Amino acid sequence: MTIHVIGAGVTGLSFAKASKDEVTILESCERIGGKALSYKVETSVGTFGFDVGGHWFHYQSTPAVLDILQGLDLKAHTRKAFVYLHERFFKFPIQQSYIWHPDEKFVGNVKKELQLANSDHEYTNYEDMLQQSYGLTLYESFFKDYNSKMYGIHDLSEIGVGRFETIRNVRTNTNVTGYNGDFLYPQGDTGAGGIPLFLADHLQINYNKKVTSINIKNKTMIINNATVSWDTIVSTMPLNSLVGMVKDVDDHILALSKQLKFSKGMILNLGVKKTRLQGDMSWVYFPDPHLHFYRVGFYSNVESSLAPLGYCSMYVECSPLFFGNKEEALALVPTIIKELIEIGFIHHADEIVTTKAIYLDHNYCLPDTSKTKVIHHYLESAGIYSIGRYGSWHWSSQHEDMQQAWDLANKLALRDLSNSQKMRTKVILSL
């Protein structure tokens, strides 16, 4: 049996690597990696390396995925992250560093509220989870605006909790490092793209093969105008796009998929002269509702070969609260650069060597398991498995996507084994 895998990002590649079946990988682009790709820019001062925003490998909740990456040169790093609050940098996580805030009333309130935080509470939505976990003072000063800017949604009670809390232990843990205190990153100048490159080794990828339509009843799909038969599909494209592509889909499923919420994104990559303020920071969170970005990070502070000596390769994650489409997003670039200069991450516009803005149609999928469970069940009963951050419709990271791919490959192998045993029993009985 051949399994058609849609997408050669980390999820599709991990599935193909783990699968015991024959696999055909279809990738609409001419390169692998999906969101986890990297690129280089040659300039007069040397070579800069960039990813699509920080792609740090946080493996703690799924250590088994490291087996898949055995042989890849991954270096461990300790997170040096900060929160820029009230014009000061506080070490992340803020629920520990708030004690350095100069306002005693603020410190007293946060302390009191953190002591009252209710760990047994059943959260009804994302806003509830943040308020119950951190108290109202930290919620109002950091979590509310930061999360709204990141997910592009003002009312956080519209977001489900999903599996966020159990996976990431974002609560008021006293553990200094928190859930992502250490992370891995490929050593050398490959950037995060070194991971998909490693996964793709020995796999045959069919590039420029875009799936444009799927038919469940006939079990056919259209790839670049050609009709192809399929038996099982593993899709990593966004779930709403996948459902929209199924020509004979149930109206109810289509209606559910149209209700799924997600954010668009824009990453602004910059190669700039190194400033003192950049120091050795990994990344910084920005809750200030007036700033047009929610996070800024520094690739070359983690892997120095990603920028020439005396320079830095950095990324800015821009908030979708300020744009509705690509044109509007790109128009924000000069304002964002001005804000970076005001903060001190860049001294002067003349010190910017290279910039690239990357617009993302899908950045964060806002989990809504009451709908996605129904959609996934429908698709799976037709032989279509939708996995990965965009396929499962969750805010997962690479390691969780890889684990999901690995688990599915094993599940399908068991299914095939049990089918072939049933066939054998049938043959024996009919003899």
Ligand SMILES: Cc1cc2nc3c(=O)[nH]c(=O)nc-3n(C[C@H](O)[C@H](O)[C@H](O)COP(=O)(O)OP(=O)(O)OC[C@H]3O[C@@H](n4cnc5c(N)ncnc54)[C@H](O)[C@@H]3O)c2cc1C
């Ligand atoms: C800005 C940003 C920052 C992130 N930071 C981190 C981080 O620090 N750490 C971390 O672990 N994760 C991070 N992530 C998440 C990480 O990128 C994803 O978890 C992971 O890349 C998802 O991989 P995927 O293969 O499921 O999907 P994708 O990477 O989206 O790959 C899907 C592939 O399918 C292809 N495709 C789509 N439609 C079709 C079609 N119709 N036909 C054929 N091919 C198709 C696409 O071209 C693409 O190659 C970040 C993501 C973003 C956007």
